[in-house]
Amino acid sequence: MEVRGDESTELVVEEWSGSSSTKLCRTAIITASSTSSSIAIRRSGSRFKQLWTRILQAFVPEGFPSSVTPDYLPFQIWDSLQGLSTYVRTMLSTQALLSAIGVGEKSATVIGATFQWFMRDLTGMLGGILFTFYQGSNLDSNAKMWRLIADLMNDLGMLMDLVSPLFPSAFVFIVCLGSLSRSFTGVASGATRAALTQHFALHNNAADISAKEGSQETLATMIGMALGMLLARVTIGHPLAIWLSFLSLTMFHMYANYKAVRCLSLTTLNCERSSILLLHFMKTGGQVLSPEQVSDMEHVLPLWTTSWISKNPKFLHTRVHIGVRVSSLNHQEMTSLLHSARSHYKEAKYLLFEQKGTVSIVMHKDSTAANVLEAFLHALVMENLDGKDRSSHLESHSWMDKHYENFILKLQSLGWKTERLLSASIIWKANWRLGPLNEKID
Structure with missing residues (x-):
């Protein structure tokens, strides 16, 4: 806002738009003179651009792109493309599934179709619980x-x-296997997705990123459903066309x-990233790699997809076992x-020992959490130095x-998060x- 003139004053108000202070754009200039009651408004930019900006705000986080990590945009593009292919294929698989349970057949019974659908959903629910029990802490x-x-698996x-x-004859069994896989x-x-959302959030805006990701997924779903319905309509009654379309979209889905x-360029330290960083640091005499x-x-x-991986020096983490049960x-x-x-470890919060070509912790x-990271890196160093003339400890x-x-x-x-492993x-x-041999243990 500024005031111009001496005897007659002129008030100028500028209107700016933008959710981030570094990404503002001027949208209008309002001028009012003290000698007259007229007000002049001069707008900047086209209405189409303003409308497009408003629409875009429903799909990207507030303050984009400065509010998210640089890998957010390429990841979301590929993720949306793979989601689009999934929804198109869903129409083909759902059409086949509904046909198999008897939709459209006079001989089909409601109770039979309901039972088959119930078994399918029940298997998926149980599979989700079992998967969480066995792998939830590793995700x-x-x-x-x-x-x-x-x-x-989808x-x-x-x-x-x-x-x-x-x-x-094996319809229910096959459908249950499919439901188990999707669970x-x-x-x-x-x-x-929760872990990646935390990674993308630079301004504690994980909730906003999650909400906008939901909008993106909804849009991809709508487009995918429309394309899927069109494809299902075109290929109905042509098994070869259905299979060619499904397999082509599946290959694209896997690639995307x-x-x-x-x-993704994650900045958290897991076992593999720690191994890569430490080996490079030891090999180069002090250089550290960036997340990218x-x-x-x-x-x-x-x-397990590569049999030679356990022998590859880049994957030392596969030869370190953490949290071993003493008994x-x-x-x-x-x-x-x-x-x-x-x-060697009288005052340490961990013990290392070698067994069968591995280091156990x-x-x-x-x-x-800091002790766990230190113990793991220490074990990597020991495994890397194994075979030298001096004691590895x-x-x-x-x-x-x-x-x-x-x-x-x-x-x-370099931006790595070293709070935990x-x-x-x-x-x-x-x-x-450590104490005397005859010391009483409580």
């Missing part, structure tokens, strides 16, 4: 991998629905999912653990004393203390 630590697996579920009419998708996709997770560089080196497919150790392993406690019952302790704090500070300077829940812990 945060491998968000990329589980995001990819979730959509692959593909498998839709394939089961499409195949079900071909085997009438894994629901749990894994929802959990990983792979590109989506490859776009580590993202290009990450293995997003499940480890499950054999006599030789227990001896190694006790020797380790007496000789026993966490203290009073250990913190002494060598790894020496390295940790000299370089650990510097390594953590360099990680933090994302790993499976550590259920088993232990307590230890």
Whole structure:
């Protein structure tokens, strides 16, 4: 706002629009003179641009793009494309499923169709509970991998629905398998989406990002349903066309999912990212990789898909076991653990010992998240130094004393979050203390 003139004053008011102080644009200039009662309004920009900006605000977070991480936009583009292909294929698989349960057939009974649908839903519910029980604590630590697996399981579920009419005698069994597969998708996709939303939020705007992601998904659903209905109408009665369309869209869906997770540059430390960072730091004598560089080196497919991975030095984390149960150790392993406690880890909140080519970690019952990260990195150092002339315990302790704090500070300077290690829940812990042999244990 400004005032011009000496005898006659002129008041000028500028109107600005934008949810972020760094992304404002002037939309109008209002001028009022003290000598007359007239008010002049001069608008900036076209009405179409203003309307488009308002529509866009329903689909992107407030303050976009400065309010989200740089990998948000490419991820959402690929994620929307894969979602679009999913909704198109859903129409094809649903059409086959409804045909199989007898929709449109005079001989079909309502109670029969209802029972089949009930069995399908019940299997999915039970599958979701079981999947959460066995893998719920692992979803945060491998968000990329589980995001990819979730959509692959969804593909498998839709394939089961499409195949079900071909085997009438095994229809219920096949449909239940498909529902079971999709139940894994629901749990894994929802959990990983929560982790990714926290990653994207730069201004504590996770709720806004989640809401706008819902708008994007709704739009993709509407477009996908329309295209799916058109495709189902065109291909009805042509099995070959249905299968070619379904398989082509599935291949595109898998590709789009792979590109989506490859776009992500997560800044949290999980087992694999910690291994990549530490090995590069030790190899280069103090250089730390950025989240973008580590993202290009990450293995997003499940480890069991590659048999050689356990022998690859880049995947040291596969040879480190954290949270080992003490009572499950054999006599030789227990001896190694006790020797380790007496000789090297008297004051530490963790114990390391080697067994069968791996390094196992026993966490203290009073250990913190920082202790867990330190223990894991220490185990990686020990595994990497294994086979040297000196004792791996002494060598790894020496390295940790000299370089650990510097390594953590360099990680933090590049934006890495070093508060904790994302790993499976550590259920088993232990307590230890040194004392006379005849000391009474409470």
